[in-house]
Amino acid sequence: xxxxxxxxxxxxxxxxxxxxxxxxxxxxxxxxxxxxxxxxxxxxxxxxxxxxxxxxxxxxxxxxxxxxxxxxxxxxxxxxxxxxxxxxxxxxxxxxxxxxxxxxxxxxxxxxxxxxxxxxxxxxxxxxxxxxxxxxxxxxxxxxxxxxxxxxxxxxxxxxxxxxxxxxxxxxxxxxxxxxxxxxxxxxxxxxxxxxxxxxxxxxxxxxxxxxxxxxxxxxxxxxxxxxxxxxxxxxxxxxxxxxxx
Amino acid sequence: xxxxxxxxxxxxxxxxxxxxxxxxxxxxxxxxxxxxxxxxxxxxxxxxxxxxxxxxxxxxxxxxxxxxxxxxxxxxxxxxxxxxxxxxxxxxxxxxxxxxxxxxxxxxxxxxxxxxxxxxxxxxxxxxxxxxxxxxxxxxxxxxxxxxxxxxxxxxxxxxxxxxxxxxxxxxxxxxxxxxxxxxxxxxxxxxxxxxxxxxxxxxxxxxxxxxxxxxxxxxxxxxxxxxxxxxxxxxxxxxxxxxxx
Numbered sequence: 001x002x003x004x005x006x007x008x009x010x011x012x013x014x015x016x017x018x019x020x021x022x023x024x025x026x027x028x029x030x031x032x033x034x035x036x037x038x039x040x041x042x043x044x045x046x047x048x049x050x051x052x053x054x055x056x057x058x059x060x061x062x063x064x065x066x067x068x069x070x071x072x073x074x075x076x077x078x079x080x081x082x083x084x085x086x087x088x089x090x091x092x093x094x095x096x097x098x099x100x101x102x103x104x105x106x107x108x109x110x111x112x113x114x115x116x117x118x119x120x121x122x123x124x125x126x127x128x129x130x131x132x133x134x135x136x137x138x139x140x141x142x143x144x145x146x147x148x149x150x151x152x153x154x155x156x157x158x159x160x161x162x163x164x165x166x167x168x169x170x171x172x173x174x175x176x177x178x179x180x181x182x183x184x185x186x187x188x189x190x191x192x193x194x195x196x197x198x199x200x201x202x203x204x205x206x207x208x209x210x211x212x213x214x215x216x217x218x219x220x221x222x223x224x225x226x227x228x229x230x231x232x233x234x235x236x237x238x239x240x241x242x243x244x245x246x
Numbered sequence: 247x248x249x250x251x252x253x254x255x256x257x258x259x260x261x262x263x264x265x266x267x268x269x270x271x272x273x274x275x276x277x278x279x280x281x282x283x284x285x286x287x288x289x290x291x292x293x294x295x296x297x298x299x300x301x302x303x304x305x306x307x308x309x310x311x312x313x314x315x316x317x318x319x320x321x322x323x324x325x326x327x328x329x330x331x332x333x334x335x336x337x338x339x340x341x342x343x344x345x346x347x348x349x350x351x352x353x354x355x356x357x358x359x360x361x362x363x364x365x366x367x368x369x370x371x372x373x374x375x376x377x378x379x380x381x382x383x384x385x386x387x388x389x390x391x392x393x394x395x396x397x398x399x400x401x402x403x404x405x406x407x408x409x410x411x412x413x414x415x416x417x418x419x420x421x422x423x424x425x426x427x428x429x430x431x432x433x434x435x436x437x438x439x440x441x442x443x444x445x446x447x448x449x450x451x452x453x454x455x456x457x458x459x460x461x462x463x464x465x466x467x468x469x470x471x472x473x474x475x476x477x478x479x480x481x482x483x484x485x486x487x488x489x490x491x492x
Contacts, residue, residue, distance in 0.1 A: 075472035095341060103483065104473045139474050184491045188434055224490045226321035227350045228385050236479075237349065237486035244470045244483050245430045245491070 004137045005029060007043040007051070014067070019043060019053055021063040029063050041065060044136065046144035048074050074142045077104045079246045080195045083235050084109040084156055086116040086202035093118065096232040097128050101135035101145040103236070104243045110150040115204035120150035153210060157217040160197050167193035170219035171200045171234055172211065181221040184241050192246050198238050203231050250383045251275060253289040253297070265289060265299055267309040275309050287311060290382065292390035294320050320388045323350040325492045326441045329481050330355040330402055332362040332448035339364065342478040343374050347381035347391040349482070350489045356396040361450035366396035399456060403463040406443050413439035416465035417446045417480055418457065427467040430487050438492050444484050449477050
């Protein structure tokens with residue numbers, strides 16, 4: 001996978017059969033990989049297209065390549081999964097975003113909850129985006145996991161409602177006795193919905209008010225079993241189930 | 247969960263109703279938590295027993311407590327899952343061991359494979375053990391995930407054979423066309439076996455020879471889907487499925 005590079009539409013160009021790669025990715029090719037004219041590389045644009053290319057020239061900050069073949073194959077799941085939770089702090093953001101992207105999550109929504117512990121601003125968003133690109137390079141995904149702006153619960157609900165036909169789950173332990181709870185085994189007994197969103201609490205867990213709101217919005221409570229999982233573990237667990245058992 | 251401490255049988259004692267806690271855990275209580283006489287703490291011995299205690303006295307390096315109640319409840323899964331793989335390097339070991347313990351894996355077996363990248367020696371084993379204890383304290387598990395000595399594939403097979411009735415899977419992508427492959431969805435369509443072991447390759451993947459050996463040993467090839475997962479992600483994914491869908 002080390003010959004894969006992200007062709008950021010914002011800073012790169014494709015014209016006829018020629019591609020100009022610039023920015024971090026060009027730098028990586030030139031300085032880190034010691035790439036050369038004649039090397040074959042795969043450039044993916046993050047929306048599902050990728051281009052098998054041959055490098056024509058190498059500048060200080062750009063790489064020019066000739067497109068040999070346009071590819072549309074991808075390894076995306078048939079399940080479009082959205083994971084919505086409050087960002088954890090520090091390193092744990094990196095693990096979370098990287099692993100969710102690797103597993104094939106379609107979209108991550110940082111939530112502003114009462115017990116959120118980390119801010120989500122432009123600098124954070126940029127850093128998270130970088131993790132997503134790196135994960136895509138490593139794991140062969142040609143589609144970048146989308147990360148939306150941070151939003152509160154009310155906005156999350158509006159957002160998902162506009163998507164239409166999204167089956168919504170709220171991770172909530174059974175021991176709290178909420179009516180209508182389901183389990184993953186039950187869900188897997190049927191064909192999985194094609195669009196799923198899972199709402200997961202922060203480390204300090206949801207407030208009663210947030211739970212009541214989510215239930216009112218039609219999120220179905222989902223129990224993961226007896227062990228208390230940390231936020232990022234719960235996210236990975238539910239993403240693993242939906243994306244490897246579909 | 248911050249009042250939970252590990253009662254290491256090797257360095258602690260219980261006599262009648264009195265417990266003496268020493269070592270790291272005592273230090274943590276005294277210096278980090280600023281624990282005091284009269285505090286109520288839960289001490290777990292790692293084998294399933296836990297003791298609700300009241301602190302009687304606090305020394306420099308020991309804590310003496312009176313047992314109020316012996317508890318045998320635990321949150322262990324009905325599925326006894328063994329995960330066997332080559333240890334990844336550095337921080338990724340911590341992440342892997344911590345998350346597997348949190349999810350409820352019964353046993354982790356570090357494997358010596360041809361493409362292993364990290365050594366497993368006494369210092370490593372001690373460090374991994376510490377991660378397991380910390381995970382147990384955090385997530386409320388009263389049973390410590392077992393970590394065996396490092397072993398090669400042949401020894402892994404002997405070990406599992408001695409356990410009897412362990413259903414053995416080898417994580418192996420479908421694209422490699424191995425006959426007899428199954429998927430998680432197929433496995434979940436039936437009642438799960440009570441004892442499961444999953445063999446997962448290192449970052450550089452198994453050699454042909456290792457795969458042939460595992461198949462000969464009766465490990466059934468299991469495919470996780472289209473995306474290539476890193477070793478620790480694959481471990482977490484399969485542990486998540488078996489332990490949250492049972």
